[in-house]
Amino acid sequence: MNWTTLRRMAISLPLAILAACLMIGVSEYGYKQTSELLTNLTRAYDIRTSISVLMKDMLNAETGLRGYLLTNDPKYLEPYQEASKDISRSLENIRKNIENDPSKSDVFLALGQSIARKTAEMDLSLKLFREGNADALKFVMFTDMGNSDMNSIRTLSRELEESVVQEAQRYQDEVQSSLVWARVGVATITLIGLLAFYLYLRQHNIVERLHKREQALLSEERTRLEQLVRERTATLTELANHLQQVREDERGHLARELHDELGALLTAAKLDVARLKSKIEMSNPEVADRVKHLTETLNSGIALKRRIVEDLRPSSLANLGLSTSLEILTNEFSQRIGVEVEANLEAVELPDATELTIYRLVQESLTNIGKYAKASKIAVSVHNYPTYVAVQIQDNGEGFDLASIRPNSHGLAGMRHRVEATGGRLTINSAIGEGTTISAVIPTGASTTEALATTA
Template identity: 40%
Template structure:
């Protein structure tokens, strides 16, 4: 545990100073150097051992060839048959080639680097040549019919001493070759051990690096999980705050709308009571004055007539203002007749075709009725200003526990995704007004295929249960 902490602190120290990558490169280069050096040493040792083994085999072959030549010579001397000379001739010829091969092997294996071994090799070659000369001289005398001379030369100790010297010298070279092979094999094992230690060090370093990486990965994963938890907590708090602010805005919108409608109602009453009484009294006074001015000049009658018309215009303006502030048709006749009157008046003033499809029997709260009326009023105003439409379709039908009000035109439309700024305040006001009454609002518009406004408002129907969630049904395609 303490070693791991020390390694972790060391890695942190190296990482802070930007030394991790340079050290990794140095370690990789060092490992490549170690492995390459070990490979080269192993290869050199293996080649030297192979050459020494080949030199040893060459010595064994030389001894075998000399023995073969000696046997063939003795067989020929004993039998006088020429077929015994063929093995002798082949053996003598191979001895020369094996002597050359032996010199090359001795040189390649490094045995020539030792003066003593070089002297032994030279003496061995000289002894081999002397043995070959001795065998050749015996055969020459025998072929000359000097059988006694040949036998005397063969029975002397010269050939025996040469052969013993050849075996002794060959044994020395073979022993030194075995020692050189053992030495090279030892070096090869040392190089392999060095490689094993290097690979072991690399494996240990890799395992430590992997452990450190996994530890850091777990730490990073834990840190990311903590950050995600914090972000999620902040997001949840933000969503709660957004919902609270949205609810506050809806409450404020509802309060402002109701305050505005109350103010409009108050103004409408004051206009109806105060201004209406004043205008009516002025009109009655003008009517009483008319008989008393029968003998007045014509211009007085013209002025009186103009005054009466002005009073009538004022009374009509007062009525229009009162209707705009608080539609009396909605209060006196109900929602459906009020919508029909609004549609007919708009058709006459705008010169458009207005098709009304209103389902009878729908009952809404007073606030919802006023919201539906204001939405249709605002929608028709927008059609007159911007739509360039030829016809408008208004539909009010029951849709489950809700009443669906649709206002659709066949005008130029607009891109609903780019609605924003001051030009969209009317639509935004509609949305908040509908939502403040517990309903839903939807806008469907596109360039070239008109505009459709849909609002779902709660119905006041005791036989229909309140909905669990107000999700609007899919809208039919807009008219083009």
Template identity: 35%
Template structure:
């Protein structure tokens, strides 16, 4: 749960950082366009100021030529007057084209058109009346234009426009400075927020790492505990299996002894009584003698059946002749019954009596599996000591099976493995299709039988 909460908080921090980055990008883009617009306006205003100053200079040049002409009546001053007028008219036309959308600029420039046109007419009239009587009248008109109030108003308007443009340029510079200051503050804020978000993310990551490490340690502790509990449970199951197997073998031994001592004695006594009665009758009662012979045969069969049951419960040869002889008899009888060729390589070993019966049962189970599934023609049974262990193996040349797939006799193999492990040993099974099978047991040596 803590990991989930920490993960959500880390995701929230990253999301906030992304939102802040997007907001700053939008703000930066808007600031860029505002600054670009302000720079364009400032460039236009600066151009207007330059053109206005140029217009003032040209007008002053034209006015100076006009005044010099009026004072000296020399034609060479008319040339300067005409050049000043031409330059002023071109500047006015350029300003009107550039600032046709600015009514304040147009309100200053339009009256100038009439003033310049009147002077151009006067200049043309003077040039046309050169050496004629009308020249004086043209000069008088030019003098009236030089002394008129509209010219003074024009000068004042141009000076006011220069002051206005200077103010506009100042305002635009202040606006650009404000935009840059806001962008700077935004950049600093974004950097600070990004650093804060990074620190929070690193803190959450470190905390999450510690929590994951704690979770791993807790999980490992739980696994170790479960492993210990599983080991204890396995040990208890092994001990329980060993106890059950021992109890079953003890019960079989007890049943075998009871059958041998009590049932065997009763059947033998009945057989002897029947034989005694038959000998006393002689040939006096042929039918009775026949019945007694049948009874004796039935008792003999019962005694043989009882012996077989006793041998199945616990082989008497194991106690009387030992493990090697018992295994040889078991393998020989199996080979004779199934028509197989048996190979025995058995050596006396040091095993406890309880372990000997386990080895006998495991080999008996292995032989039973061979008879059911192997379709073998030969079997090999070996037993001997190998580097501190008792090594017992059963091998056949049958059809074998895939060891990666659970065979049909899986429960038989499981029972064999549990029997061997209960005695502190190991059981391995090796088999391949068409190459037979090998069952091998390793058992510890019984130190009390050395």
């Protein structure tokens, strides 16, 4: 995570975390409180239901017993017996639900006592009826004790039910209040989240503007550097071309000096030897051998001078043209190295500098072949096309791996620079054991782009 992202999140992230924590807190608190209130509310409704069931069972028991006493029909005992069982269960349910509420315990205790007395009175009546004790039964039935207990049960159950209803209402109000506060909390947290989102968008826009500004500055700086690189490249190219031209000029100057000065000296020496031959006694074998050796040495020196001069500045190029000069070059190379050279040379008309570039390209290629290729056959071709000249030097030598060319291989780099300085393109294809092919495409008079596009 970079510094820009941290700056962008410096305010919005804490607000988002705060909103999330508040949302979780409010949700958990509301859940727990509502769950507790709903549990209490459910318990209150259970108590109310149990009280209603209890009162119904008491009425069913009393009605069933009176019906049995009046009719002596056993079917009236079934509601009485079932109600007697349900009364105990209802009392137990009420007791469990209010055991943690002391305010209802007194009322429930009094209610239980009244129910106990009423059920005891009904059990006694049933027993006396079954025993046939009519007097005692009339006494029990016509006393006010059973009616008083029933009224007490109604009063106490109503009081307990009203207390439960009030408690249930209070729980309902608290649930409603909890829901209201939950809505307020959710709305507040939502506003905080919207505020955090707004701050995030605002900071994001600011950072985006800064980023665009930085990108614009970087683009401007990159453009400036590219322009500087182009200028430096153009300057270096111009300097390299100038040095190449200076080198050729120096070679031409040296060639002229060797041709004029050294040639004159060697020619004068050869003429002096010729004069001496006519004036000395040649019958002496030793003298004849010395004069002959001197003559041969002078001839070798003249030939060496001529070869050096031609290597420095080929006079045939200016006097005989490119095709003839290349033919002479290939023939001399074939005789000197002893390798078959096949030349396919078409006549071309090019500027002097371009012709010199092609001549040097072929000369350097043949020199490299003679040093490294160990070739038995070489093919040199020059083809003239409407917009360009194609030059190719091919051998069947050992070849080399193009990826292994060292950075300090100035021979190949020099050839490439010479060709590219004329607007051409140099291609080198080689593989170990498959020989080497050097191809150059040099424009004649059309634009460089058009010429290169034609050969693509």
